Amino acid sequence: MEFRQLQNFLCVASELHFSKAAEKLFIAQPALSRQIQQLEENLGVLLFERDKRNVKLTPAGEYLRDEASQILSQLENISKRTQLIHKGEEGEIRLGYPGSAIYSVIPPLLSNLRLHYPHIKSKLSEVLEDDLFGNLKNYQLDVGFIREPFSDKQIASKVIFEECFSLVVPDNHRITPDNFVSLRQVKDEPFILPPRYTGSVYYDMLVRMCEREGFVPNVVHESNYGATILRLVEHNLGVSLMPISYRFSSAMRLNFIELTNIPERTHLSMAWRKDDTNPVLHNFLKVADMVTFNP
Incomplete structure (x- = not known):
């Protein structure tokens, strides 16, 4: 069975009229009839009972209609989610932070992330600062928040918050x-x-x-x-x-x-891997640039 065959079959099963289904599919009725006949031959079953006035699904046709509807719906969902993941609009971002960040920068960041990218999930971990860089470098975290200044060729950073x-x-x-x-x-x-x-x-x-x-x-x-x-x-x-x-x-x-x-004053910096190509990370960084953090 081919994807196109199932789509055409479902259209006929919905209309129960070959001419109307052919118009909806923008194909000639004889071509549509041949596709349905070929599908029936491949399966070794009769899908439709036909006469000059009526088209009716057989029990086998009803079963295929129900199952094919679910399969095509799943394929459509898979296709949409694949595109979202490719664009970084769906996926997961793993954040590590000191305890105080949950009372300052984390809530507004996550609120704006949900507003712009509602299908991105966040995984939050309170991490000791001396562990944070190791977790970033070994890909246990995508973004870290840190108060200590640092210099590392593999890590990019940006000060995002200052407070008394x-x-x-x-x-x-x-x-x-x-x-x-x-x-x-x-x-x-x-x-x-x-x-x-x-x-x-x-x-x-x-x-x-x-x-x-x-x-x-x-x-x-x-x-x-x-x-x-x-x-x-x-x-x-x-x-x-x-x-x-x-x-x-x-x-x-x-x-x-x-x-x-x-x-x-204490400063909070956001850090991430320079070579990280994860599109979810890049969308998260875009959201972070939009947020104004108030002390």
Whole structure:
């Protein structure tokens, strides 16, 4: 059976009239009749009962009509989806990000992605920054979001977001947004910060903010995960310095005191493989260029 034969058969099965079906198919009636006869011969069955006045499907014809309708519908769907995948309008994008990004850049990015490319699915993973580049290079991620500056010949990047830091304290802490003056007020407090890695610009920035006020933070707990740090602060185990976007993270009993009077800002960059030819990635990058990210 050929694709064209099934299409022509379904048209006759719908019209139950060879002349009307031939007009719809823009072919001569004798040619259409020959195609149906050839299909019947190939299958070894009678598909239509014909007389001078009527055309009627046989039981075998009814069965073929139902099955062929499903097959052609599936083929049409396959054809459409193949074209969408080729254009990057359907597929999957795998994103890796630090915890704070889910409260800043990820929601508007995904909202705009759904608006412009509703058939692209996203797979989200909170990834430690020291793991992110390895995951990009070994094709476990398509796009990564990172706060640390970097230089790599295989990776392209773009700064997409900038925000202030905040001092995070329990809501019953003696320091509040109303009486806060400077970080010197917490010089004797225990701190909860991410661990320091060799060459970590982000960690060094946090320490520099304190050193400018005349002290080195007394770090008593370390964690790579923002949600963990917030929970420890909430339980009065210390204070922390975190991107201000974390204030949108939950209804925890915390105060986020925005540090607008210091020069340090944290930047979030978007990174991807330079040689990646995945059309879904290129459409995602186009969407990212359309989005305005508000601190």
